Structure formats: C-alpha cells, structure tokens
Amino acid sequence: MTELVVTASADGAALADAARVGHKFARQELLRQAGFRVPDFFCLPAAAFDRALDALRPALPPLPADGAARDAVEAWCAAAREALASSDLPPALAERVRKEFAAIAGPEGLVAVRACVVPATSPDATSPDATSPHADPPAAASSAGRPDEVMGEDSAVDPFAGMSDSFLYVDEDGLADAVVRCWASAFNAQAVRYRILRGLDPRRARVAVGVQRMVLGTRSFVAFTRDPRDGSARRVVAAAYGIGEGVVQEKADIDHFFQDPATGAVNARTVHKQWSMGLPEGAASGTPVLLPVAGELADVPVLDDDQVRAVGELAARVEELFGVPQDIEGALTEDGTVHLLQARPMVTAPAAAPAEEPAAPAEEPARVYWGNHNITESFPGVSGALTYSQSREFYRRSFADLYRRMGVPESWVRDNAHRLARMVGYLEGQVYYRLDDWQALHGQMPMFELVRRGWEQAMGIAGPARAERRWAAPAVARALPRLAWRSLAHPWQVKGFLRWWDRQMAEAEAVGDSPEELIAFYRRLWERAGERWGVTLVNAFLALVVLGAGGTLLRRWTGEGPQVLVGLMGGGRENRSLEAVRAAMGLAELVGGVPELRAAVLDDAADPEQLWQQIVSGRHGVAVADAARGYLARYGDRALHDLKLEEPTPRQRPWTVLALIRPLVRQGATVAANRADEQAAARRARERLREVCPNPAQRAVLLGLTSLARDLARIREDTRFCRTQLFGLSREVMWRLGAELARTGVLDDRLDVADLTVEEVIGAFDGTGTVRDLRALVALRRAQREEWAGNPQRPALLGTPAGLPLARALPHAVAVDAAGAVGDGLLRGIGSSGGVVRGRAAVVLDPSTDPDLATGRILVARETDPGWLFLMMSAAGMVVERGTLLSHTAITGRLLGVPTVVAVPQATTAIPDGAWIEIDGTAGTVRLLPPAEQPAEQPAEQSAEQPPGPTLSTEKGETP
DSSP states (O other): OOOSOEEHHHHHHHHTOHHHHOHHHHHHHHHHHTTOOOOOEEEEOHHHHHHHHHHHGGGSOOOOOTTOOHHHHHHHHHHHHHHHHTOOOOHHHHHHHHHHHHHHHOTTOOEEEEEEEOOSOOGGGGSGGGGSTTSOOHHHHTTOOSGGGSOSTTOSSOOOTTOSOEEEEEOGGGHHHHHHHHHHGGGOHHHHHHHHHTTOOGGGOOEEEEEEEOOOOSEEEEEESSOTTTOOSOEEEEEEEBOTHHHHTTOSOOEEEEEOTTTOOEEEEOOOOOEEEEOOTTOSSOOOEEEEOOGGGTTSOSSOHHHHHHHHHHHHHHHHHHSSOEEEEEEEOTTOOEEEEEEEEOOOOOOOSOOOOOOOOOOOOOEEEEEOTTGGGTSOSOOOHHHHHHHHHHHHHHHHHHHHHTTOOHHHHHHTHHHHTTSEEEETTEEEEEHHHHHHHHTTSTTGGGTHHHHHHHHTOOGGGSOOOOOOHHHHHHHHHHHHHHHHHHHHHHHHHHHHHHHHHHHHTTOOSSHHHHHHHHHHHHHHHHHHTHHHHHHHHHHHHHHHHHHHHHHHHHOOOTHHHHHHTOOSSOOHHHHHHHHHHHHHHHHHTSHHHHHHHHOTTSOHHHHHHHHHTTTTOHHHHHHHHHHHHHHTTOOTTTTOTTSOOTTTOTTHHHHHHHHHHHHTOOHHHHHHHHHHHHHHHHHHHHHHOOOHHHHHHHHHHHHHHHHHHHHHHHHHHHHHHHHHHHHHHHHHHHHHHHHTTSSSSGGGGGGSOHHHHHHHHHSOOOOSOHHHHHHHHHHHHHHHHTSOOOOSEEEEETTSOHHHHGGGOEEBOTTOOBOSSEEEOEEEEOOEEEEEEEEOSOTTSOGGGGTTSEEEESOOOGGGHHHHHHOSEEEESSOOTTSHHHHHHHHHTOOEEEOOTTHHHHSOTTOEEEEETTTTEEEEOOGGGOOOSOSOEEOTTSOOOOOOOOOOOOOO
C-alpha cells in the first residue's frame, strides 16, 4: 500500500518529490533541507486523494467519456466535489493525521491546511492506486519534460494561482474536515474552468494536502526577486500587519518597498493602514478576520529599511537555490524572527528597461474639493434650478442651527455665513458638497474629532481632500459635559420637534390657494424650520459616536464587522418611514381581498387614473376607499427622488400609488408577515452575537449600545420622513405658484418652475424678482439641463483649481483618489501586468455577475479572489482597488496577458460604470477619457504596446 502520510523524519525524499506531494510542498521540503527557517509540516500525497475518491466512486455518476460535452464534465466534477466535501477520513488515516499534528504543533497548537494540484505524472503509477479511472492518461504523462516543467500548482509552467483551497488557524478538532475540503477543492468550479481554459482534463485533477504549523506572525510579506512588471533586477516587497493572507487576498492595507540589490537602497511606498488580518481576539481557532491596526502603527512602515534588505536577501538565496526568479511568502513573529512559509517561480513579463518606482508626488496645487458620495441618494443625476436652490436653503439653515446647538459661538457662525451659503454647489446640474467649507464648519465643533474618521468615510473624503486633523484633548474634555447633557436631553427635544412638525403639517391643510397665502406660509415654514432642524443633525452626530464605539468594541472583542450590529438594530418601535411601508402593505392587503379590484390593479392595460378615482369614490368598498385616502394624506410625499422638486409624488399624482402597491398585491404581502420577518431577523442577529461574543458582560455592553443606536436610527428615519414632508410642502407651494404663472401667461406650463430658483418664483409675485421674461430664462436653463443630462457622470470626488470662476475651473476638474494622486482624470495604482488598453469600464461589486457583462470591457472591482475568474477571463483589462504585485489579480492578469493595475484607491466610485477609460499596466495609471478621445462604440482595443491576449470564451455564471 502506498504511504498515505509523508513526513520529513520518515521520508524526506518522498516529501521533496513534486510528483507525489506537489511543487508547493516539495519546495518547502527542499528549503527546509537547505537550512531555511520553514515551519514543520507533513503531507497527505496525491495517493491519499486517489484512494478517497475511489471509495466514493460507486455513489458518483459514471465518469464522462473522453470528448464528452463540457456540461457533462462540469456536472461530474461538481458531484465529485460534493461527495469529497461531505466524506470522512478513514479511521486509521484520521488517527495517523492526529498523531502527526501533535508532533508538529502540540495538542493545543494550530496549523495551516493547504491543497496543491500535483503534476500530471507520478511515480505512484506503479502502485495499484494508479489504475484508478481518474488517474492521468499516458498522453498527459508523455508531455512532461524536466520535473519542474510538469504542469501543476506552483510549477514554473503554470502556477494554477488560487485554484485550490487553504484553511488557517485549524485546531486538532477541525483537522479532518479541513483535509477533505482541500480534497474537494480539486473540483472547485473555478479550477474546473481554469483547466478547461488551459486545455487540461479537469476529471484527472489530483491534489496533495499539506499540514504546516501556524506561525502567528505580527507582520507578513511577499517578496519578488525580480520586478514582476518588467523582469528587471529590482526586489519588490509587499508587507502588511497580521498574517500573509491579508496580503495575498488583498484584504489588509499594504506597504510596498522597492530595493536595488546593487546599492541596497530602499524606496518605500506606504499607505495609511487601518486593517490587518488575523485570529479574532480571544478565539482559539477559526477563520481569519479583518482586525483594526493600532492607531500608533497606522502611518508607520510595516518594515524598516534593514528588514526590507533582509527579506530581499532571503528571497535572493531562495532564487539561488532553485535557479529561477522566485516570489516568496513569509512572516515576522513578535521577536522579529523571519519565517519562510512558501516559495514559487515568478510569473513575470519579459525583461525590459527598468521601470521607475512611483515618483514622489509633486507639490499639490491649490484646489477646491467637491464630493457627492452620499448626496446622490437625495439628489441623483442632474437636478433643476428649483431643487438646487431649495437644497441650498435647507443646508444653510439647518446646519447653522446644528452649530449653535453644538456649542459653536454665535459670532463665529455669523462670520462664516458665506461658508454656510455654499455648503452645496451646482456643478453642471449635479449637486455636490463643497468639502473645504464642510470641514471648516464641522471643525469648529469641539467633539468633531471623535467622529471625523466615520464622517469622512460616509462622505467619501479621501487623499488631499482630507483636512488636517486638529485633535485638542483639552477642548474635547471641556466639551464632554455639553455632549453628555445634549445626549440626555436629546430624546425630549426630538419629541418636541416631532410634535411641532405635526402641527406644521396640520396648518398646511388650511392654507388657501392665493399666491399671497402660499408665499406667507412658505416663508413662515422655512423660518421656523431653520430654528429647529438642527435637532435632527444632532441625532446624526450622536449616532456616529454610538455606532463608532459599538463597531470598535465589536471588532476588538469578536473580530466581526459592523454587519452584526446592523442586524441587531432591527425590531423595536416602528419609525415613520416603516409606517409608510406598512401602510402601503395594508392597502395592498385590502385591494387583494377584492377579486375584481385585484385583477384591475394587476392589469397593465387598466387606466390607473380612472381606477384610482373608482377606489376613492368607494366603488370597491368603504374600507379600501378610506385606506387609500388615508395613505395619500399621511404618506403622499414619499416617492422615489422625493427631494427633487421637479419630480412628482403621489401628492400631485395620486394614481401612482397603484404602481407602488402592485408588486405587494401580486406577492400577497401582509403587514403581519413583515413584522414577523423583522422579529425573526432580530432573533437571528442576537443568536449570532451570542456565537461571536460568548462573554456575557461584553455582550451586555454591545446590546446596550445597539439599543441606543436603534433609538437613534428610529429618530433618524422619523426626521428624514419629516424632511420628505418639508420638501413635499415646498413642492406643493411651488407647483401651485407655477400653475398661477402659467394661467396668467408668464410661463407655458406650471412645471416650468423646475428651471427657476425659489426666489425667482416668489419674486415674480412679491416684486423681488429681477428677470421679467421668465419664459426665456426657463428655455435657456432647460436647454442647459438637457445638455448636462447627456454628459458623462462626473467622479464622486474631484478637485477644481482655486480662484477661478466655476465655469472656467470645471473643464480642469480632476478626479481624486485615496492615495492622493491627482491629475487630469488620472488615477494611480501599481502596474502589475504590462500593456495599454482602452475600453468601457465594467464596475462589478459581486463576482456572481453574468460574465458576459465584462466581455471586452475593463473590469473594475474592489478586490478579487478565485471566484472572479470567470469575469477576469472575459475582460480586456483589470483595475482593482486593493492588491499587490503578488495578488491573485496581478498573477492572473500576467497569466492571461491582460493589462492590470492594482491598488487603485476608490476605483469603483471614481470610475463610473460604462465610462471610457485607458489603463497602463506598466505605469500603473488609469485615465478617464474625455469625450474627444472616446472612440466610436466597438469592443475594447489594445494598443501595439501589448499584444492581444488569448481569445477566451466563457459560460454564463450565476446571477445575483
């Protein structure tokens, strides 16, 4: 019987045989024999996999014959994967594995369990196991040359990057399960597709499994002995805090170092580090999670220059051993000891002229920074002059009230009225925040530094758009009593605000139709709102504090992300926004209970206006009529884009309620079921918290913070609904005034007011207007708005030259990235696969997207892993927010010959989906093409600098 567990002490020669254990583990043994500090390990060779699959064969479908259809091959592989994943190790093998585990890690230790695809030939072919139907056929065996040229994971011929699974922080109890899951990864969907792409038979896949003692590194790195972009003799090191998975999987924040082997000079490109990867605090084993980097380390290079040189020399010694350029993976433990974990041949471009390290940024010119990262939720796309002028009034009045409430001196608020007046700007029809004014205004609140990071993240502020932090502990300490008092008084102030607002809504019902009455009501409403609306913004400030504290404690105690807190915020008393939803459900229930009415509502051919009149007239019953009228009276201002005054709501077009409830009627949705679902979700969230946070005291603290956050979230939704109604009342006033202007011939239609400002509409009646021919002004602005609507979407964060009129500054607007690279539409990252390509961007946030959507386009993603392979195979180029030169994205780009740029901060927000872009995979730049450079519609075109990659075909993947 072939030995099913191979150890260094028993048979070092077998452990160094790539044909038995795969290149990954064979190299580890050769490194160990050569004296490198490699953590102890043992292997289950491919023969163990063969035996396990043979035992399951009677339960599997028949092996498809050679030449079988691709669907049949993939179906067989999926069945094999499922069978292996759900199998158990034979008792004798399980006992042997446990024994070897104890020998390398001790009974309480942890190991890494990794799979590795083995080469196509095997000395085990002489054993009885070689007769297995899934063993590689002679044709495959005959293709082998030198042992290192045989295809297999981590081979020089084809690295099979990311095709098989790995499991970290595995304890003795989880060892057997990790082994069988590694076996199952031989038939992972991405591995099957990859082998088909490379002309290999996925049915013949075989894997070995390595079990290695975990090194609990505080810092980790990957290092190249050559620059992988051009093959030049420059050592490149990527390093992050925590374990190496954070570097390889592109999860952690990564520093890059470039070392000249001739002079030893080190050029560093560091980033602000927020995240590392490791074992959750207090956990004995389990899956690595994102962990926050300690504040004092955030801007300290992960490695100093001497450590970079030491890592570079280590990589050079590995290259000398194997005779070809290498990339290695290693870790530094707390005592500074360097451990070598893996080594593999590099995937590199042909040697070329040395590439330049990223140049030091030039001195930043004076700019005004604008952002619409989260304001597009309220004012998407191009807005009319009426909407912009009303939004400007809202921000000016409500934030002035906030600053007074938060202790900013009244004199300072008055002196900075010019900043309040321009908190939002109008950039070719799009509403943007003017960020320098927001930062100057918010910075006067003594407690602002407590929430600055969360606020910047919510606002999408990055790079040079960030303001310098002005942390002043004494000022914060002096302000704490005010914040405490504000927090205690906040619930009562909110109740007072809501009572006041409900009185305003009641008063609005009595307003007459004359322009004089409408204008007086409007002025009075906004004057009163300006004295009270700051309460709603205080709520937002307190919510940032509470959620920030809860998120920090949750990460510290459990290693979990904020989604756990989000789940716990369900349940509790209904807010006004939820009441609106459930009121629509209740109306849908009543409609669904009247068969004739249900059929009419679901009939696309029915006239909705006529049907609505029938409903409110009582034709289909008093209960339905009362519910319909009640919904309109209470919730008629709630609609898509309900802050845009040019957009109608049910208040103006009541029959649109039917379109809202139609899907609810079709689904048979009920209020009771909705409430039950909410409660069930809250229960699941509490159960999840018990799982991740077994400490009852810590759990009580988190539940307390969550309860407070839930109350603040309810208040937020209540007051946001009030804001919807505030804009709804303003819309009603402006449309009524527009109707009067149309009746008297000043305008052609009441909706022409969309292209006038609030003051221009009111000024037409009260004598404060300065334009007599409003019809001509409307025509000019409408033409301008329609032109803007056809322009490409601007980036969410941009800078314009300071000191110029906006009309002259906007043509020179530049996109801004988180690393501070600003240029004429230029984003900067790390070039990882050479060549230049132009094409339309396909911004993808989920790898289950239909691969056809990426065909011929440049894939733009936050990060990738092997699950993205189907999309990457279709793409003409790749841009990724995270990553290193050793990331899966970078390696795959080089394998497929696709220009690739990684580590491009905020690429998915700075690059609009469908925008024409040009990427340079050598220089590491991404450029948004101006209209004059955008080619006619056609597939992406590669320049002569990079020969086209292989023509790829792919099946459609799963849809979300």
